[in-house]
Amino acid sequence: MPLQDHHQIVSVDDHLVEHPRVWQDRLPAKYREAGPRIVERDGKHLWSYDDVIYPTIGLNAVAGRPMQEWGLDPVRYEDMIPGCYDPAARVADMDLDGTQAALCFPSFPGFAGGTFLRAQDKKLALLCVKAWNDFYIEEWCSTAPDRYIPLALLPLWDIDACVAEAQRTAAMGARTVSFPDSPVPLGLPSFHSDHWDPLWQVCSEAQMPVSMHFGSGGYVPGFSFSSMEKYSTLDTVNGVRPMPDSPYAVAITLFATNLMWSTVDLLLSGKLQRFPELQFSLAEGGIGWLPYILERTDYVWERHRYYQPIDFDTRPSELFRKHFYGCFIDDEHGLANRHAIGIDRITLETDFPHSDSSWPNSRKRAAEVLANVPDDECALIVEENARRMLRFPRTSAA
Numbered sequence: 536m537p538l539q540d541h542h543q544i545v546s547v548d549d550h551l552v553e554h555p556r557v558w559q560d561r562l563p564a565k566y567r568e569a570g571p572r573i574v575e576r577d578g579k580h581l582w583s584y585d586d587v588i589y590p591t592i593g594l595n596a597v598a599g600r601p602m603q604e605w606g607l608d609p610v611r612y613e614d615m616i617p618g619c620y621d622p623a624a625r626v627a628d629m630d631l632d633g634t635q636a637a638l639c640f641p642s643f644p645g646f647a648g649g650t651f652l653r654a655q656d657k658k659l660a661l662l663c664v665k666a667w668n669d670f671y672i673e674e675w676c677s678t679a680p681d682r683y684i685p686l687a688l689l690p691l692w693d694i695d696a697c698v699a700e701a702q703r704t705a706a707m708g709a710r711t712v713s714f715p716d717s718p719v720p721l722g723l724p725s726f727h728s729d730h731w732d733p734l735w736q737v738c739s740e741a742q743m744p745v746s747m748h749f750g751s752g753g754y755v756p757g758f759s760f761s762s763m764e765k766y767s768t769l770d771t772v773n774g775v776r777p778m779p780d781s782p783y784a785v786a787i788t789l790f791a792t793n794l795m796w797s798t799v800d801l802l803l804s805g806k807l808q809r810f811p812e813l814q815f816s817l818a819e820g821g822i823g824w825l826p827y828i829l830e831r832t833d834y835v836w837e838r839h840r841y842y843q844p845i846d847f848d849t850r851p852s853e854l855f856r857k858h859f860y861g862c863f864i865d866d867e868h869g870l871a872n873r874h875a876i877g878i879d880r881i882t883l884e885t886d887f888p889h890s891d892s893s894w895p896n897s898r899k900r901a902a903e904v905l906a907n908v909p910d911d912e913c914a915l916i917v918e919e920n921a922r923r924m925l926r927f928p929r930t931s932a933a
Contacts, residue, residue, distance in 0.1 A: 538902035542914055543635035543929065545684075545921040546897075547862050548748065548818040548884035551639040551675065552596050552619040553667070555580075555612075561666035566659050570666075571643060579610040582643050584663075585654045593619065594642040598628075598888030619888045622678035629682060633898025634885055635918075636927065638684040639675065640713060640748055640818070641667060647713045647751035648688040652721060657692060664690045664700065672707050681930040685709045686746065689734075691723060698733045705741040710925040711816065712738060714745045716797045717752035726797075726804045735810045744814035744860070744924055747797055749790045756789045787891075794820035795828050798859065802832055802851040807858045814924060815859050819886060822861040822869030825876045829855055856880055860924050864891050867904050870916075878912050882921045 555573040562570040571584040573592070582589040593609035599616040609615045618628035629637060640646045644667055651660040668687045676683040687704035689712055690696040701712055715721055724730035738745055794817045807813060832851040840847050856877040862884050863869055873881055883901060886892040893900040905913050922928055 538898065538905050538913060538917065539910065543918045544633060544883060544885070544898060544901065545636045545918045545925075545927070546634055546885040546887070547638050547684075547746075547816055547860075547882045547921050547925070549637040549639045549887045550594070550596070550642060550889060551622075551625070551671075552593055552612075552615060552642045552888075553644075553670070554620045557670045558663060558666050561669055562659075562662055566662060569656065569659055570663060580612055584643075584650070585656055585659065589643070589650075592643070595890055596642070596888040597890050598892060598894050616888070622675045622683065625887075626679050626682055628887065628894065631895045632885065632887070634887075636682050636684060636921075637885070637887070638686055638711065638746070638925070639671070640686065640746075641671070641688065644688060645751065646748035646818075647715045648691060649715070649721065649751065649753060651688075652691050652723075657690075661690050661693075661696060664688050665703075668700070668704050668707070668709070672704065672709060676708075684711070684925055684927050687712045689714065691715070691718070691721070694730060694733060698737050701734060701737045701741070701743070705737070705743055709743060710927055711744050711746045713751065714747055715752035716747040716749060716793045717754065717800070720752050720754040726800050726806060732806075732809070735806060735813050738814075739810050739812040742812070742926060744816050746816045746818050747794065748818040749793050749820055752793065752797075754793065755786045756792050790819060791821045791824050795824060798825075798828060798855070799832055799851075801858075802854050803836075803845045805846055807854045808846055808849060811857075813858060816862060816882070816924060817859060818862050819864070819884065819891075820862060821866050822863045822876055822881055823866050823872070825855075825861050825869065826872045829875070860920065865893065865900060865904060870904055870908060873908070873912070873916075878915055879920055881916050882924070883917050 617624035687709040829852040885897040
């Protein structure tokens with residue numbers, strides 16, 4: 536049965552582009568010059584922050600442009616459709632696309648705030664993280680509270696500040712926090728350490744899932760420094776090994792491999808047993824790989840748990856179905872194997888305004904890939920799983 540009118544699409548991974556005054560309106564006066572602000576260079580709008588000029592404002596915000604022009608980041612705000620940076624205009628774009636609600640990751644800060652992690656002035660960086668959270672929750676989401684799902688960034692360099700900001704934003708209504716798909720390439724402690732335990736405790740108590748977006752850990756397979764000038768990104772170049780012969784298409788194709796690593800690392804970390812309420816969302820990772828990786832991890836666990844420091848009693852695939860949600864844009868293979876993943880652990884994304892998005896035809900494409908999925912399962916995949924994970928109930932039947 537195809538997608539029906541009563542099915543509301545809830546996207547767990549969209550993106551926004553920050554407007555020029557996000558930080559200038561929120562930082563103390565003495566920090567505004569050093570804080571993120573838009574400058575003009577050679578006819579381009581660029582971000583200036585902490586004495587660094589950043590190479591793009593749009594981060595692949597190509598929605599509405601011909602496919603033949605993709606790969607060229609917008610260089611001025613007027614090169615983007617207004618829905619990229621204007622929440623009211625975005626609602627109209629969502630209506631056109633047939634999407635009811637969206638969780639929006641940032642652009643300039645990086646998907647998990649990597650720009651501020653790498654900044655020199657950490658006092659300013661903390662103020663910038665808080666300013667983005669205030670902007671997204673109080674300005675962007677309040678424009679249409681039933682359409683936008685609140686997310687928070689964290690000051691990753693300071694665990695005490697992480698905990699404090701998670702608690703502050705939870706009280707403001709945040710439904711999830713963004714966290715690197717792997718902290719190690721960023722020079723942060725691993726999932727296996729006890730460093731993050733206070734944060735996992737807060738997220739568990741607040742029922743805030745941890746959203747891990749592909750590339751937010753600063754590593755992308757197949758992405759080279761030589762590619763950086765041509766395909767500017769803000770969050771996925773730090774720590775990348777030079778691979779000068781690889782086209783960016785290699786990185787785009789291998790998006791899921793980052794989250795394979797993250798998933799297995801967490802499944803064998805012991806943290807899921809310690810924090811039984813902790814939840815993770817694998818943003819922009821696809822789902823087709825999940826049946827294999829769960830089978831493989833179980834196989835390794837069965838054979839190797841006798842001599843390695845991993846949990847002896849809990850099968851990894853069982854942990855996955857208690858703690859993880861997979862997310863897909865367009866994944867026919869994954870849907871064909873949905874029961875091997877867990878029908879209540881699959882969510883949908885539209886990825887607006889990036890080049891993997893089907894906007895303004897996301898609903899049409901979802902109907903095509905879900906054509907052979909029963910109505911009750913379709914409802915779980917496009918809406919109900921996401922609403923349960925994010926504690927974001929319907930407010931109307933529309």
